[in-house]
Amino acid sequence: MIEISSLAKRFEVDNPKKLSEQEKKDPRLKGRYFQSVKDVSFSCGHGEVLGLLGPNGAGKTTTLRMLSTALKPDSGTVVIDGEDVLANPIIARKKIGFLSSSTGLYGRLTGRENIAYFGELHGIDKSTISARIEEMADLLDMQSFLDRRAENFSSGMKQKTAIARAVIHEPSLVVLDEPTTGLDIMATSTVMDFIQRLKDKGTPVIFSTHHLDEVQMLCDRVTVINQGETVFNDSLAAFSALSGGQMHKSFLQTLKMDIGEVGNVVNL
Numbered sequence: 001m002i003e004i005s006s007l008a009k010r011f012e013v014d015n016p017k018k019l020s021e022q023e024k025k026d027p028r029l030k031g032r033y034f035q036s037v038k039d040v041s042f043s044c045g046h047g048e049v050l051g052l053l054g055p056n057g058a059g060k061t062t063t064l065r066m067l068s069t070a071l072k073p074d075s076g077t078v079v080i081d082g083e084d085v086l087a088n089p090i091i092a093r094k095k096i097g098f099l100s101s102s103t104g105l106y107g108r109l110t111g112r113e114n115i116a117y118f119g120e121l122h123g124i125d126k127s128t129i130s131a132r133i134e135e136m137a138d139l140l141d142m143q144s145f146l147d148r149r150a151e152n153f154s155s156g157m158k159q160k161t162a163i164a165r166a167v168i169h170e171p172s173l174v175v176l177d178e179p180t181t182g183l184d185i186m187a188t189s190t191v192m193d194f195i196q197r198l199k200d201k202g203t204p205v206i207f208s209t210h211h212l213d214e215v216q217m218l219c220d221r222v223t224v225i226n227q228g229e230t231v232f233n234d235s236l237a238a239f240s241a242l243s244g245g246q247m248h249k250s251f252l253q254t255l256k257m258d259i260g261e262v263g264n265v266v267n268l
């Protein structure tokens, strides 16, 4: 169980000229600071999958980085199984498996070595690491490239390796930042099946996405962030019911947008 309350994070803007046109107009820009996350709250319980939605730049990655301890919030709380993540980041890190948007694999190591290295960092013994890698390689369809160097991996191979690496320590919470971005249909389906398996085992999973079909397929809960604030946080059924089952309309409704205003905010 993870509970996130009133998270906030602002960044100092080193060079305002480097901001995008959209960011320059964003009300979150206040003088020398950009308030990426203003007020985000949600929770995800045993065996639940939560889909984190929001337009580009809404604050999803910043939120996920905070709850996985990669980034320190300015305020707010993150509690996992009763443990305060901010007060005990080392204990929390053992409980969380985090896939960031950049896979950051070691190119000179093979897929297997990349995963095993993380297992060793977590203090897991070699035979357990080997057994877990075999299991995940089967589940994620990695056997054909597991022993090749990562430097020439395709996006899908990289992502699968990064996912296996993120869960090698069998975390009690899994956080995935856009796990299917850039993947083909087969790889996407494999990753979706993998998330379903985590859910079946009771592991809460939080993942950000722009793909509403993935949300419909897997999620129990939906949280929408817009301009750094939670604008929707409820069950998938409640989200779907916002507009009679049309997911993209529900999404736009949470953003208070019409279909005509839709730009690149969502893949329909």
Ligand SMILES: Nc1ncnc2c1ncn2[C@@H]1O[C@H](COP(=O)(O)OP(=O)(O)OP(=O)(O)O)[C@@H](O)[C@H]1O
Binding pocket: 011, 012, 013, 023, 034, 036, 054, 055, 056, 057, 058, 059, 060, 061, 062, 063
């Ligand atoms: N280290 C940083 N310094 C300054 N601004 C930042 C930093 N990290 C994020 N931001 C800004 O905060 C805002 C939110 O970014 P974030 O990456 O969390 O959005 P997102 O919802 O994940 O977007 P996307 O869907 O495009 O991945 C953006 O305007 C981004 O440029």
